[in-house]
Amino acid sequence: xxxxxxxxxxxxxxxxxxxxxxxxxxxxxxxxxxxxxxxxxxxxxxxxxxxxxxxxxxxxxxxxxxxxxxxxxxxxxxxxxxxxxxxxxxxxxxxxxxxxxxxxxxxxxxxx
Amino acid sequence: xxxxxxxxxxxxxxxxxxxxxxxxxxxxxxxxxxxxxxxxxxxxxxxxxxxxxxxxxxxxxxxxxxxxxxxxxxxxxxxxxxxxxxxxxxxxxxxxxxxxxxxxxxxxxxxxxx
Numbered sequence: 001x002x003x004x005x006x007x008x009x010x011x012x013x014x015x016x017x018x019x020x021x022x023x024x025x026x027x028x029x030x031x032x033x034x035x036x037x038x039x040x041x042x043x044x045x046x047x048x049x050x051x052x053x054x055x056x057x058x059x060x061x062x063x064x065x066x067x068x069x070x071x072x073x074x075x076x077x078x079x080x081x082x083x084x085x086x087x088x089x090x091x092x093x094x095x096x097x098x099x100x101x102x103x104x105x106x107x108x109x110x111x112x
Numbered sequence: 113x114x115x116x117x118x119x120x121x122x123x124x125x126x127x128x129x130x131x132x133x134x135x136x137x138x139x140x141x142x143x144x145x146x147x148x149x150x151x152x153x154x155x156x157x158x159x160x161x162x163x164x165x166x167x168x169x170x171x172x173x174x175x176x177x178x179x180x181x182x183x184x185x186x187x188x189x190x191x192x193x194x195x196x197x198x199x200x201x202x203x204x205x206x207x208x209x210x211x212x213x214x215x216x217x218x219x220x221x222x223x224x225x226x
Contacts, residue, residue, distance in 0.1 A: 008152050032212045043116075043202050043217035044155065051212075089154050095212035098143060098168060102154030 008087060008107045015110050019077040023090030023103045028071060030092035034100070035064060035075045039086045047075070047088075051095070077108075085110050115139055116218035118203050124224045127193060133221045135186040135203030143167075144186040145215060146178055147202040155202055155217075161186060193225045 013019045031052040036044035050057045050064045063076040090103040116137045143162050147155035160168035161180040177189040204215040
């Protein structure tokens with residue numbers, strides 16, 4: 001992902017609706033992908049991960065989808081709640097590598 | 113509450129001061145990381161320690177000096193910092209061995225350089 005300067009991409013969602021946050025990753029050789037949630041004043045919090053031998057993985061209220069053909073990753077949050085308000089980052093890496101390649105981040109805003 | 117603890121939460125220092133940031137984890141992780149994060153940007157990797165040995169230094173200026181005294185602790189010593197070094201400094205840890213494991217982050221130290 002590329003930085004968009006001082007303004008993060010923003011997604012506004014009605015409380016109770018589903019949210020879909022998208023990420024285009026850069027390296028076709030990447031084989032491990034992670035989603036993080038960062039609330040204001042806190043560090044990134046691990047949400048869910050997926051390896052390249054899978055195309056879907058589900059957690060509690062979250063689902064990650066991986067489309068290797070178009071190098072696309074998405075995070076779906078079911079029944080969005082006010083506590084889901086945060087910046088969401090995708091990250092990719094090689095399984096043998098400590099270095100994460102981060103997306104620019106998406107700010108999720110929940111409308112009451 | 114996170115399982116990676118960072119102290120202090122906030123730090124204000126002058127350009128001639130020497131200070132240290134501290135990080136502690138008790139998850140048995142043997143890889144530990146320092147990141148720098150500016151507002152509205154993703155974290156930038158600074159250093160990686162693997163089994164208490166410096167594994168990666170992302171061309172960080174020498175005014176930042178990391179130290180890993182044992183498998184649970186990670187320090188970042190600061191000296192003669194510049195105003196542009198003001199940022200959130202994050203520590204993270206992950207399972208031993210190679211990558212492909214989630215990194216778990218602390219809540220960071222908010223550093224302001226006067």
